[in-house]
Amino acid sequence: MALSRASVEQLFEQLLEFIRRMSEEEQRAIREGLDEEELAIFDLLTRPEPALTKAQEVEVKAIARRLLAELKREKLILDWRLKENAKADVRQTIREEYDGLPEVYDRRLWEDKVERTYQFMFERYPGDISTPPTYQ
Numbered sequence: 292m293a294l295s296r297a298s299v300e301q302l303f304e305q306l307l308e309f310i311r312r313m314s315e316e317e318q319r320a321i322r323e324g325l326d327e328e329e330l331a332i333f334d335l336l337t338r339p340e341p342a343l344t345k346a347q348e349v350e351v352k353a354i355a356r357r358l359l360a361e362l363k364r365e366k367l368i369l370d371w372r373l374k375e376n377a378k379a380d381v382r383q384t385i386r387e388e389y390d391g392l393p394e395v396y397d398r399r400l401w402e403d404k405v406e407r408t409y410q411f412m413f414e415r416y417p418g419d420i421s422t423p424p425t426y427q
Contacts, residue, residue, distance in 0.1 A: 329355050335407050336392070341400060347393045358388040362412065371418040382409050 316327065325333055332355035337343060343351060366384050371377035385408050389401060396404065 323352065325352060325355065328359055331411065332359055332408065335411055336404055341395045343393070343395065347395065350391075350393055354388055354391055358385060358408075361388065362416075367412070367416050367418060369418050371416075372413055373418075378413075381412060385409055385412075 316330065319330065323330055323333065329352070333352055336351050336355060337348075361384055362381060366377070366381045368374075368377055371381060382405070385405050389396075389405055389408075392401060392404070
């Protein structure tokens with residue numbers, strides 16, 4: 292099916308308008324190949340430090356994806372923040388996934404990233420994964 296020049300131009304304008312309406316973070320998530328939730332975890336792992344190589348970035352993105360999938364699939368149960376065992380399980384899952392972080396994460400940095408991620412999950416995931424988290 293051939294498109295006319297007018298159709299192609301109209302389609303292009305619609306695409307540009309869609310991109311303009313996207314938030315900066317949505318655009319960044321797409322550029323990074325992550326969804327917004329995964330991008331939030333990736334940012335926790337990379338900001339303000341450490342500086343990573345491209346290969347390390349790929350590795351850290353994979354860890355962010357796996358962690359979020361595991362937590363959402365099995366750990367963020369209803370009212371998890373009210374149950375000591377569930378809270379400990381979430382923290383342990385983060386620690387286990389972060390054991391695979393590149394060597395650039397020294398012990399101090401690793402502990403900081405575990406704690407920041409746990410606090411992020413605690414604040415933004417109330418325990419009902421049908422309710423989307425907040426990122427503000």
